[in-house]
Amino acid sequence: xxxxKIRNMEDFAAVSGxxxxxxxxxxxxxxxxxxxxxxxxxxxxxxxxYRPNIFAMNQNRKLTKNVGIVVPYLxxxxxAEIVRVIERRCVEAGLSPFLFNSHGERDYExxxxxxxxxxxxxxxxxxxxxxxxxxSAIEAFCKDVRTVLFDSNLDDFGQAFVGSDNRSFxxxxxxxxxxxxxxxxxxEMETPANPxxxxxxxxxxxxxxxxxxxxxxxxxxxSGWAFEEIGRQGALKALDxxxxxxxxxxxxxxxxxxxLLSACFERGVRVGRGTDCDLRVASHDDHPFSRFxxxxxxxxxxxxxxxxxxxxxxxxxxxxxxxxxxxxxxxxFPARLIMRDSA
Amino acid sequence: xxxxKIRNMEDFAAVSGxxxxxxxxxxxxxxxxxxxxxxxxxxxxxxxxYRPNIFAMNQNRKLTKNVGIVVPYLxxxxxAEIVRVIERRCVEAGLSPFLFNSHGERDYExxxxxxxxxxxxxxxxxxxxxxxxxxSAIEAFCKDVRTVLFDSNLDDFGQAFVGSDNRSFxxxxxxxxxxxxxxxxxxEMETPANPxxxxxxxxxxxxxxxxxxxxxxxxxxxSGWAFEEIGRQGALKALDxxxxxxxxxxxxxxxxxxxLLSACFERGVRVGRGTDCDLRVASHDDHPFSRFxxxxxxxxxxxxxxxxxxxxxxxxxxxxxxxxxxxxxxxxFPARLIMRDSA
DNA sequence: CCTTTAATTTTACGCGCGTAAAATTTTTAT
DNA sequence: ATAAAAATTTTACGCGCGTAAAATTAAAGG
Numbered sequence: 001x002x003x004x005k006i007r008n009m010e011d012f013a014a015v016s017g018x019x020x021x022x023x024x025x026x027x028x029x030x031x032x033x034x035x036x037x038x039x040x041x042x043x044x045x046x047x048x049x050y051r052p053n054i055f056a057m058n059q060n061r062k063l064t065k066n067v068g069i070v071v072p073y074l075x076x077x078x079x080a081e082i083v084r085v086i087e088r089r090c091v092e093a094g095l096s097p098f099l100f101n102s103h104g105e106r107d108y109e110x111x112x113x114x115x116x117x118x119x120x121x122x123x124x125x126x127x128x129x130x131x132x133x134x135x136s137a138i139e140a141f142c143k144d145v146r147t148v149l150f151d152s153n154l155d156d157f158g159q160a161f162v163g164s165d166n167r168s169f170x171x172x173x174x175x176x177x178x179x180x181x182x183x184x185x186x187x188e189m190e191t192p193a194n195p196x197x198x199x200x201x202x203x204x205x206x207x208x209x210x211x212x213x214x215x216x217x218x219x220x221x222x223s224g225w226a227f228e229e230i231g232r233q234g235a236l237k238a239l240d241x242x243x244x245x246x247x248x249x250x251x252x253x254x255x256x257x258x259x260l261l262s263a264c265f266e267r268g269v270r271v272g273r274g275t276d277c278d279l280r281v282a283s284h285d286d287h288p289f290s291r292f293x294x295x296x297x298x299x300x301x302x303x304x305x306x307x308x309x310x311x312x313x314x315x316x317x318x319x320x321x322x323x324x325x326x327x328x329x330x331x332x333f334p335a336r337l338i339m340r341d342s343a
Numbered sequence: 344x345x346x347x348k349i350r351n352m353e354d355f356a357a358v359s360g361x362x363x364x365x366x367x368x369x370x371x372x373x374x375x376x377x378x379x380x381x382x383x384x385x386x387x388x389x390x391x392x393y394r395p396n397i398f399a400m401n402q403n404r405k406l407t408k409n410v411g412i413v414v415p416y417l418x419x420x421x422x423a424e425i426v427r428v429i430e431r432r433c434v435e436a437g438l439s440p441f442l443f444n445s446h447g448e449r450d451y452e453x454x455x456x457x458x459x460x461x462x463x464x465x466x467x468x469x470x471x472x473x474x475x476x477x478x479s480a481i482e483a484f485c486k487d488v489r490t491v492l493f494d495s496n497l498d499d500f501g502q503a504f505v506g507s508d509n510r511s512f513x514x515x516x517x518x519x520x521x522x523x524x525x526x527x528x529x530x531e532m533e534t535p536a537n538p539x540x541x542x543x544x545x546x547x548x549x550x551x552x553x554x555x556x557x558x559x560x561x562x563x564x565x566s567g568w569a570f571e572e573i574g575r576q577g578a579l580k581a582l583d584x585x586x587x588x589x590x591x592x593x594x595x596x597x598x599x600x601x602x603l604l605s606a607c608f609e610r611g612v613r614v615g616r617g618t619d620c621d622l623r624v625a626s627h628d629d630h631p632f633s634r635f636x637x638x639x640x641x642x643x644x645x646x647x648x649x650x651x652x653x654x655x656x657x658x659x660x661x662x663x664x665x666x667x668x669x670x671x672x673x674x675x676f677p678a679r680l681i682m683r684d685s686a
Numbered sequence: 687c688c689t690t691t692a693a694t695t696t697t698a699c700g701c702g703c704g705t706a707a708a709a710t711t712t713t714t715a716t
Numbered sequence: 717a718t719a720a721a722a723a724t725t726t727t728a729c730g731c732g733c734g735t736a737a738a739a740t741t742a743a744a745g746g
Contacts (some may be wrong), residue, residue, distance in 0.1 A: 053461060
């Protein structure tokens, strides 16, 4: 080809026979230029496949189309899955999602917030670490950048919170287990990283009191994000000490349950609701792998799709609203009980 | 505070008592300014916590410190895990990793490459989709941007490839299974998305021929990235048709194996190497969950750490080398057999 | 202590684009 | 057809920073 090299929007406008600002308008919103102009630009686009410099664009734009998505630990399939859906929604809406992983560490989270601040994003979807978060850093960030919290609520930071209703999760599993057998004991980490874990514990206690049954806990040690291994080790110890006396266990979350099921298999403890079984196990989250445990895990499912939709919808409200919402909103979605073979 | 508001580097340089370009040098490389100058900047930094505009910085920089990391499907824990390690290595080295997920789709991958091109990254670490990739798009991209391919090799694109040695994976599992029992049949998808799957099949055939045993395949239908479910459905069908005759199965990858184990449990097929077992199952990848299947999965492990280190080291060579490497390199890491209870 | 050389800082300019306001063209109403 | 209104395009300027080259300062050598 003997086409002249297109180095910037100026060059591209020249070959399109238009002025640069007109082309600029087109890239900001193709509908904002006349149809005939749009056609000319798109024709030139085919021929030269020019793309605006992303940095120069964002530098001066009042509002970039960037959206930050921050999760505490991306190697957790639960977050990988929810992020997968959210990211797609953003792209469909013409936004540019940027994905950040806090790696379970306070310092990473702080660095990410600083990076995001300098990216001047249209909005940020933040699932905070929880207990480990630097609350004052997050509070300061939320004042500067329009932020929607999801998964874990943190004080009243951000313009909105979208998550699942932990009480709904627990009430359904406890009710089901009790109705079809006996009230469960609660299997959880001693010092959970995530505020949802605390809410689930409280909901468990509340449910048990309503049923007039003494709440019973198996609390295991451990830190970090290797919940399956923590659950497995804790369960091995508990099994050896016959701590699950009752015969029905409700795990705080599916990852612990996966470890527990692995320990049961290793110890020859039969899990399920059959008469020949030793233990019933249920849990919360509907982790992507809970379908494939042995036996398949009975669990309370997040409405991944509804949560993702609401998170992105809230973000749009923030963006369109200009200055943000009038007041902070909290939206919680109920769980759906998924009965499988483990309980 | 009555401090003047710092709006840009000019302001910040003023309160530091320096010129803006000196401050600019500092941010590019703190060691490039005199110690006394550095001290003054850092003192001012404490007081005003200014951060340079990331877009303006990258716009003019010959080489940004951005690194693109692209994986075909982030909700696959295998990729989540390897990305987790790579990302940390990059941060430790002072680079800014940006994570992209191709969502298993050709169009996403193309869009990501376009976005990356406009980000003028110092380098890109690309795990391509494989069969679904738009080869010419990737080829063109690799010519413009210094790229290290990992996980899946694709023709001779990019400046280097880093991955695992599929033959090493398969030879160890086949050898082990054969030595401790009998030669396995091979469980795989009919039309795998990933070139590694093809290499594993060829390695299996080669190993079997060397052992003078007829290769035997169970090939299952399915498309997409829900490998566990595909494996489960395929295994249910195969079990019902007693297609695993031999009693020893080698799965192309752990995710299929997870589905297979789930199917075995459902059908009451006992998996393991004990005399009371019906089937031995082994696989490849050492997926983060393979430790927690029931029974725990015998598998060939990637050397995640070595691969990650090498990927990042290769990237550094590219960056430091300025124009890149003299010639394309390929580095393959051998697998490590992990004996667990499934075989 | 003075000159030469090296290290550092400043001057001066440009990057690629957004955007308000001015100029132009197109559409609508008369 | 023509004036008024609306839509669109162009002019003109600035954003925040990188960087080559010039100017300055510090270090080295005699």
